[in-house]
Amino acid sequence: MRRRPTFLITMLCFGFAFFYIPILSMIVFSFNNSRLATVWGGFSTKWYGSLFSNAQVGRALVLSLEIALLSATIATILGTMAGIALARFGRFRGRTAFSGLVTAPLIMPEVITGISSLIFFILLANYVGWPASRGFTTITLAHITFSMVFVTTVVQSRMLSADRAIEEAAMDLGSRPWQVMVDVTLPVISPAILSGWLLAFTISMDDVVISNFTTGPGATTLPILIWSKVKLGVTPDINALATLTVVTVGICVFTAGWLLNRAEKRRELERRLAYQINE
Amino acid sequence: MPKDAAPPPLIRVENVSKSFGTFQAVKNVSLTIDKGEIFALLGGSGCGKTTLLRMLAGFEETTGGKIFIDGQDMTGVPPWERPVHMMFQSYALFPHMTVEKNVGYGLKHEPMTAAQRQDRVREMLDLVQLTPFATRKPHQISGGQRQRVALARALARQPKLLLLDEPLAALDKKLREHTQFELMSIQERTGVTFIVVTHDQEEAMTLADRIAVMDRGEVKQIGPPGDVYEFPNSRFVAGFIGSITALEAVVEAIDGVRTRLAVPALGGPVQARSVAGLSVGQTVTVAIRPEKLAISRAPQTGDNVFEGEVKDLAYFGKDSLYRITMPSGALISVHAVNARRSAEGERVVDWYDKVWLSFDPTSAIILTA
Amino acid sequence: MASESRLYRWFNRRGWSDIVLAAPYVWLLVFFLIPFLIVVGMSVATRTPTAPPFGYGGENPLLNFEGYHRLFTDDLYIRAFVTSLVNAAVAMVLCLAIGYPMALGLTKVDTGWRNILLMLVILPFWTSFLLRVYAWMGLMGKNSWFNNLLTGGWNWLVPQDWAVTSIPMMYSNFAVVLVMVYTYLPFMILPLYANLERLDPTLDEAAMDLGTKPFGVFWDVTLPQSIPGIIAGGMLVFIPAAGELVIPTLVGDASSPMIGRVISDEFSQARDWPMASAVAVVLLVLMVGPTMLYSHYQARAVGADDPK
Numbered sequence: 044m045r046r047r048p049t050f051l052i053t054m055l056c057f058g059f060a061f062f063y064i065p066i067l068s069m070i071v072f073s074f075n076n077s078r079l080a081t082v083w084g085g086f087s088t089k090w091y092g093s094l095f096s097n098a099q100v101g102r103a104l105v106l107s108l109e110i111a112l113l114s115a116t117i118a119t120i121l122g123t124m125a126g127i128a129l130a131r132f133g134r135f136r137g138r139t140a141f142s143g144l145v146t147a148p149l150i151m152p153e154v155i156t157g158i159s160s161l162i163f164f165i166l167l168a169n170y171v172g173w174p175a176s177r178g179f180t181t182i183t184l185a186h187i188t189f190s191m192v193f194v195t196t197v198v199q200s201r202m203l204s205a206d207r208a209i210e211e212a213a214m215d216l217g218s219r220p221w222q223v224m225v226d227v228t229l230p231v232i233s234p235a236i237l238s239g240w241l242l243a244f245t246i247s248m249d250d251v252v253i254s255n256f257t258t259g260p261g262a263t264t265l266p267i268l269i270w271s272k273v274k275l276g277v278t279p280d281i282n283a284l285a286t287l288t289v290v291t292v293g294i295c296v297f298t299a300g301w302l303l304n305r306a307e308k309r310r311e312l313e314r315r316l317a318y319q320i321n322e
Numbered sequence: 323m324p325k326d327a328a329p330p331p332l333i334r335v336e337n338v339s340k341s342f343g344t345f346q347a348v349k350n351v352s353l354t355i356d357k358g359e360i361f362a363l364l365g366g367s368g369c370g371k372t373t374l375l376r377m378l379a380g381f382e383e384t385t386g387g388k389i390f391i392d393g394q395d396m397t398g399v400p401p402w403e404r405p406v407h408m409m410f411q412s413y414a415l416f417p418h419m420t421v422e423k424n425v426g427y428g429l430k431h432e433p434m435t436a437a438q439r440q441d442r443v444r445e446m447l448d449l450v451q452l453t454p455f456a457t458r459k460p461h462q463i464s465g466g467q468r469q470r471v472a473l474a475r476a477l478a479r480q481p482k483l484l485l486l487d488e489p490l491a492a493l494d495k496k497l498r499e500h501t502q503f504e505l506m507s508i509q510e511r512t513g514v515t516f517i518v519v520t521h522d523q524e525e526a527m528t529l530a531d532r533i534a535v536m537d538r539g540e541v542k543q544i545g546p547p548g549d550v551y552e553f554p555n556s557r558f559v560a561g562f563i564g565s566i567t568a569l570e571a572v573v574e575a576i577d578g579v580r581t582r583l584a585v586p587a588l589g590g591p592v593q594a595r596s597v598a599g600l601s602v603g604q605t606v607t608v609a610i611r612p613e614k615l616a617i618s619r620a621p622q623t624g625d626n627v628f629e630g631e632v633k634d635l636a637y638f639g640k641d642s643l644y645r646i647t648m649p650s651g652a653l654i655s656v657h658a659v660n661a662r663r664s665a666e667g668e669r670v671v672d673w674y675d676k677v678w679l680s681f682d683p684t685s686a687i688i689l690t691a
Numbered sequence: 692m693a694s695e696s697r698l699y700r701w702f703n704r705r706g707w708s709d710i711v712l713a714a715p716y717v718w719l720l721v722f723f724l725i726p727f728l729i730v731v732g733m734s735v736a737t738r739t740p741t742a743p744p745f746g747y748g749g750e751n752p753l754l755n756f757e758g759y760h761r762l763f764t765d766d767l768y769i770r771a772f773v774t775s776l777v778n779a780a781v782a783m784v785l786c787l788a789i790g791y792p793m794a795l796g797l798t799k800v801d802t803g804w805r806n807i808l809l810m811l812v813i814l815p816f817w818t819s820f821l822l823r824v825y826a827w828m829g830l831m832g833k834n835s836w837f838n839n840l841l842t843g844g845w846n847w848l849v850p851q852d853w854a855v856t857s858i859p860m861m862y863s864n865f866a867v868v869l870v871m872v873y874t875y876l877p878f879m880i881l882p883l884y885a886n887l888e889r890l891d892p893t894l895d896e897a898a899m900d901l902g903t904k905p906f907g908v909f910w911d912v913t914l915p916q917s918i919p920g921i922i923a924g925g926m927l928v929f930i931p932a933a934g935e936l937v938i939p940t941l942v943g944d945a946s947s948p949m950i951g952r953v954i955s956d957e958f959s960q961a962r963d964w965p966m967a968s969a970v971a972v973v974l975l976v977l978m979v980g981p982t983m984l985y986s987h988y989q990a991r992a993v994g995a996d997d998p999k
Contacts, residue, residue, distance in 0.1 A: 051793075052796060055808070058790075059808070061789070062812070063811075065823070065826035065873070066815070068829065125719075128708075128711055132711075137716075144719045148719075150985070151727075152974060154955055155975065158730065158955075158958050158971060159727050159729060159730040159971075160726050163725065163726035165743055166743065188719065191715065206412055206414060208412050212414035215379055215407055216431070217402045218402055220707075224707070226416075252936050269822065270937075285818075285825065285826065289818050296817055304806060
């Protein structure tokens, strides 16, 4: 008889309470009537009203989404290329330098990435004249740079765990390497590419430090807006914004998880049926 | 090239070597394979058989020697330009394509119309009896069916040579036997030359017309299954294929087809079939397969008769395995068919019985290597 | 036609792989390596009142190591480095203390529940980092229900003389560590879970079968096998925590700043680019060790280098 791991279950409960009490508190206080963000003063949805009527928030959200969509897409293309190169090109010249270059942004403190990007863009504007002003372009460029390496990590590890014989089989059946890539490799790693894109998108949506350094006048992303508000202290409309974020992300994550789980279960069922009926 | 009456071999492997860094995976291997043959590369893991197969397919470059397929030098020819297809050990089916797409994949490189292509796919699915599963994905069919999809896919482009990497290893025992015969019948119908890599000697013996036994990158012996079994050329081959008792011996006298050997382990002289190149006084190995020995509780006389005691016996039903201790202390294995049902009360050979072993002089194999 | 087929052949033979490699390579060289080398160069420049505010040569020394000199003499910087490393180390240890039992617990619950719980671990990671920091600002502030709860508990436990009106949590290293633990805990749990989940449960059973009690099984069997996961998770917390900027800026003590904030302030407030760069270079040098430790162990934690 297995003993129930009481201690571990207690720690799990404690851990999840630790994870979610602050978030729940934020959600509850988003319906607070009081101006004070953490003292209960009756139920109200006025902060949602003020949030929706705030054009600045809407503009910041749109800008963030634009940057995230563009940077995640380009980062996915570049990151996938790098992942393929690292996983499949063997020992090409400059491989060590390249893999170092792909790892470094992962561990570079954001503040240093931010400052170095800013100095780079300032000097570039001074001596080359492009980009003339900082904003959408510079934030996007910086986001591509530090999110592509996350895509690379995801794609590379998926490719290393994939059965290479599948690609060899395609080659053996007459396909040249490029065609093997299109016919077999990319379809097989497409889930990793998709999750890489999602990761890059989230990183971009969430980034405040690098955006804050590389932005210019007029280009305020949502995290920059929140940052500037929060620095001044706790404000209730941020609670409302946080609630909306948590609810949106929660719905997305759980729907995705549910769909994946269902697909996995169906595959498992099909696999079992295949063995029972066909043998 | 020698011009004989026989057609030139389909495959010529000439002094092929392959090293990975300082490790020599394949050492100076030469062999020829005729059109329509089933040829087996047999050996333990790490013996270089898979590396040789991958060099034939073009996935590995040779580091020495040349491979000719149908007279054409394959050096520098990439896998996609070789008239060779492979059935992978993992089957390597494309997980995102249906069975028919898998089978038809190679055909897109053939100058065919869509209808011709479809016909060919249908024909192949028929050949491996998978027509009802054409629209399924690989994960929706069983292991045995996947194996057949892999076979159909590799055969669809009518290769000159089909390479099979451990084709039966992933199947369970019952299915394996059935599939062995299916593979042979498909080979017969298509006439494609097969090279099978396997570590399973029984599989190699059943499937192959000829076997190459490999060890540590070298080919030890090539021949039909019967030759390799009955006339092994080295202790390694003798021991790798089937079981054998090998004993140290010294040549005492050579008399035409018979050679007399002193075998201290048996405590007496052994008469054996002569082999070329022996000289009196030479130390050799004499090897005897367990099933070639007769065991009897009744005293025997004559050549090649030795007395011992049963140390161990294993009863398998249709046959039994005995281990006999000789007076010298040596252990001899004997494999005997239980051809007769023993009558009630009659004693069969039992533990600690005194027994007489005998064998025909032709059964004793003299090994110098 | 001929040129087209030649182009096609070239593309098929080498061209595509060159592009696949060159595009990300060049991108990272231009937008990551060059900016970083500029920072390294900047760290030996001289601060000037011009725009951009740095220069080499002229009346200034060509290579000016003043920044590095100040770094090792002015105790503001030394204190900042020590504060950062200590805060990051404490956060790492606390994450391990909370995260290890959670990761181990996750491996013990049923698969159905496990997937949901795993998703709950990842969920905060997908929500805004800034908002998670903000959540604690609300909780730790004076008069918040959480602070009131703790204050009440404290006053009930201690003699009357020690009673307080509220617990001063905000703007302290305590707050920084607490929020770091909160935001980085998933980074500890996930690699640990990946590591622990791969362990063979029959090893536990074998140890129990040989007479070891459950805690002994943990100590003799589970813990030694999870060291790669512990180190990978630990470094995944330590490395970003040591360079953290947002958390110390929002909830930290301005009088003993962490290094990330020092870099940012030197750069933006003092407009001393060379000094900010020198601090950044030293921080990176300090991170080399932990990073190598991480990359050495992270592959092992998920079993990527299992011999096949």
